[in-house]
Amino acid sequence: MKKLSWNFWGLLPAYLVMSLLMVLPLLIIFYVSFMTSDAYGGYKAIFSLQSYSQILYTADWDDNLVLNFQYLKIIARTLFLSGATAVICLLVSFPVAYYISRQSNNMKTLLLYLVTLPFWVSMVVRVYAWVLILSNDGVLESSLRFFGLVGDIDSLLYNNAAMMVGMVYTYIPLMILPIYASIEKLDTRLIEAASDLYSSRMNTLRRIILPLCKPGIVAGFILVLVPCLGTVLEPMLLGGGKTMMLGNLIQNQFGVARNWSFGASLTVLLLCIVLFFLMFQAHRASKLRELS
Amino acid sequence: MNILAMFKPNRDAKHYPGFGAVGVLFFTFLYFPILVIIAYSFNSNRIVSVWQGFSWQWYASALQNEGLLNSLRVSLTVALFATLIATVIAVSAALVLERGQNVKHAKLSQGVVNLPLMLPEIVFAVAILILFSQLGIQSGMLKLILAHSAFCIPFAFLPIRARLQGMDNNLEQAAQDLYATPLVTFRRITLPLIAPGIFAGSMLSFVISMDDFITSNIVSGGGATTLPVYIFSLVKQGVSPELNAISTLIMVASLLIATPCWLIAKRSR
Numbered sequence: 001m002k003k004l005s006w007n008f009w010g011l012l013p014a015y016l017v018m019s020l021l022m023v024l025p026l027l028i029i030f031y032v033s034f035m036t037s038d039a040y041g042g043y044k045a046i047f048s049l050q051s052y053s054q055i056l057y058t059a060d061w062d063d064n065l066v067l068n069f070q071y072l073k074i075i076a077r078t079l080f081l082s083g084a085t086a087v088i089c090l091l092v093s094f095p096v097a098y099y100i101s102r103q104s105n106n107m108k109t110l111l112l113y114l115v116t117l118p119f120w121v122s123m124v125v126r127v128y129a130w131v132l133i134l135s136n137d138g139v140l141e142s143s144l145r146f147f148g149l150v151g152d153i154d155s156l157l158y159n160n161a162a163m164m165v166g167m168v169y170t171y172i173p174l175m176i177l178p179i180y181a182s183i184e185k186l187d188t189r190l191i192e193a194a195s196d197l198y199s200s201r202m203n204t205l206r207r208i209i210l211p212l213c214k215p216g217i218v219a220g221f222i223l224v225l226v227p228c229l230g231t232v233l234e235p236m237l238l239g240g241g242k243t244m245m246l247g248n249l250i251q252n253q254f255g256v257a258r259n260w261s262f263g264a265s266l267t268v269l270l271l272c273i274v275l276f277f278l279m280f281q282a283h284r285a286s287k288l289r290e291l292s
Numbered sequence: 293m294n295i296l297a298m299f300k301p302n303r304d305a306k307h308y309p310g311f312g313a314v315g316v317l318f319f320t321f322l323y324f325p326i327l328v329i330i331a332y333s334f335n336s337n338r339i340v341s342v343w344q345g346f347s348w349q350w351y352a353s354a355l356q357n358e359g360l361l362n363s364l365r366v367s368l369t370v371a372l373f374a375t376l377i378a379t380v381i382a383v384s385a386a387l388v389l390e391r392g393q394n395v396k397h398a399k400l401s402q403g404v405v406n407l408p409l410m411l412p413e414i415v416f417a418v419a420i421l422i423l424f425s426q427l428g429i430q431s432g433m434l435k436l437i438l439a440h441s442a443f444c445i446p447f448a449f450l451p452i453r454a455r456l457q458g459m460d461n462n463l464e465q466a467a468q469d470l471y472a473t474p475l476v477t478f479r480r481i482t483l484p485l486i487a488p489g490i491f492a493g494s495m496l497s498f499v500i501s502m503d504d505f506i507t508s509n510i511v512s513g514g515g516a517t518t519l520p521v522y523i524f525s526l527v528k529q530g531v532s533p534e535l536n537a538i539s540t541l542i543m544v545a546s547l548l549i550a551t552p553c554w555l556i557a558k559r560s561r
Contacts, residue, residue: 006388006392006474007388007392007393007394007395007396009384010384010385010387010388010392011384011385011388011389011395011401013380013381013384013385014381014382014384014385014401014404014405014445015401015404017377017381017441017442017445018404018405018407018442018445019404021420021423021438021439021441021442022407022408022411022416022419022442023407024423025416025419025420025422025423026415026419028419028422028423028426029415029418029419029422032422042425092314092318095308095310095311095314095315096311096314096315096318098308098311099311099312099314099315100315102306102307102311109558111319113554114319114322114323115322116550116554117547117550118322118323118326120499120546120547120549120550121326121542121543121546122502122503122519122520122523122539122542122543122546123503123505123520124503124505124520124523124524124527125329125523125539125542125543126325126326128329128523128527128535128539129325129326129328129329129539130325131527131531132325132328132329132332132531132536133324133325133328135531139328169321169322169325172318172322188306191305191306192305192306194305195305201305201308204305205308226410226412227412227413229412230412230413230414230415230506231412232413232414232505232506232509233505233506233524237524237527247412247414247506250414250415250418251414251417251418251509251510254418254421254510255510260422263418264418264422267414267415267418267419270412270414270415271411271412271415274410274411274412274415278410
């Protein structure tokens with residue numbers, strides 16, 4: 001009995017903080033998303049599905065609901081850019097992680113340190129660095145011009161590509177680390193065995209290495225995808241005002257637009273998208289455990 | 293590392309040609325932006341992109357910038373309190389989850405502690421904004437400390453738990469066999485042994501708190517501006533050499549925190 005009470009008191013603070021500062025606010029968000037918004041911020045305690053219908057429909061002058069793709073476009077862009085960012089991160093991370101795993105022990109530690117180091121640098125600073133590089137007369141444009149590669153270009157900044165560069169830059173270490181961990185666990189004798197049996201390198205990669213690293217790849221993919229889906233900073237600094245993502249849209253509803261219930265319903269939507277991916281990963285992980 | 297060796301055919305089956313080149317390109321990509329900021333911070337020209345000459349002047353003006361120093365003060369205070377709260381909670385949760393006997397709902401508790409890692413930050417930020425407005429909390433500082441404490445907990449928890457997992461609990465059992473009370477065992481045996489984990493965990497949560505932008509940007513407003521929020525406002529105003537100097541100073545500070553953490557983690561492995 002005494003042991004149990006130790007357990008109870010030890011976990012109590014964590015439960016208290018998490019339920020008061022995480023779970024309760026999420027329940028409030030869920031509740032507000034079903035309420036009517038108040039013009040001055042806040043909400044009126046009147047049940048309505050208006051904020052959810054606003055994602056698809058807008059009321060016109062005669063109060064008829066008209067299909068509006070404005071928000072769907074933002075949601076689609078968020079999904080597309082986040083997915084594309086995760087794919088690019090994967091394509092780069094796998095060779096890099098493999099390359100690191102083939103180094104000597106000292107070199108490995110050093111390279112891993114170099115991978116994690118930017119994480120300690122403020123995210124705002126890291127994204128700002130790309131403003132400096134991509135802006136008009138920035139490093140990239142002036143060097144491209146110096147080599148005569150471009151004539152007169154508009155701007156490298158404020159578009160989807162700039163945003164993706166920023167997202168890849170911020171989140172790629174989250175992909176490298178889990179992939180590296182799974183490559184390290186891989187039994188290298190399997191690669192040698194495959195080679196002894198005249199398997200080409202490509203074949204070995206496709207049939208042996210990649211399948212065995214799947215847990216790391218899936219984990220890295222989710223680790224990059226989830227923060228990308230809710231990212232705010234890259235669209236604001238590198239995407240300019242025109243290219244919004246879901247995170248900015250939510251932030252705007254609680255800030256300038258002062259439409260709390262709409263913001264809350266968008267938040268619930270984002271949460272559902274993220275939960276879908278998390279459950280997909282949990283499902284995969286449990287299936288893998290069954291197999292082994 | 294011989295560059296020419298990269299082009300020689302390598303018969304080792306575990307070698308993949310081209311992966312090394314991707315690795316080199318990747319590390320260039322990772323460090324190039326950082327070098328650009330540092331280089332430009334020494335540019336004496338007010339127009340960032342046109343190089344005029346070497347100068348320390350922007351560092352001097354950064355160190356005299358009242359707004360910057362104020363936001364630094366806010367960030368440090370918030371990070372200090374948030375780290376303290378998060379670390380205490382994380383240590384006690386980690387001890388129960390790794391050392392407690394027949395812990396009920398261990399998996400659920402682990403999930404609860406790690407909850408912030410699963411949510412996109414913007415979701416947490418707006419949720420806690422509504423909570424604070426419902427509770428009528430006015431003080432920007434208090435709001436920031438509460439919010440930061442919550443999302444720092446898993447970052448403090450993970451290294452501490454890893455340390456406890458990697459450590460033999462024979463020593464604790466030996467102490468108990470010698471009639472040490474649980475409190476004495478904790479103070480004399482467990483605590484010194486998990487100290488590197490606690491150090492790493494608290495440093496990590498300190499840095500996470502210092503670095504946070506999304507939540508701070510939404511939650512603050514009660515006159516408490518944190519460093520990242522202040523820098524963001526500077527970036528919005530336009531690129532300036534002083535901003536580069538500030539960014540470089542922040543990077544140097546991060547490096548000074550990161551390296552000892554890495555060394556301790558490396559030694560304790």
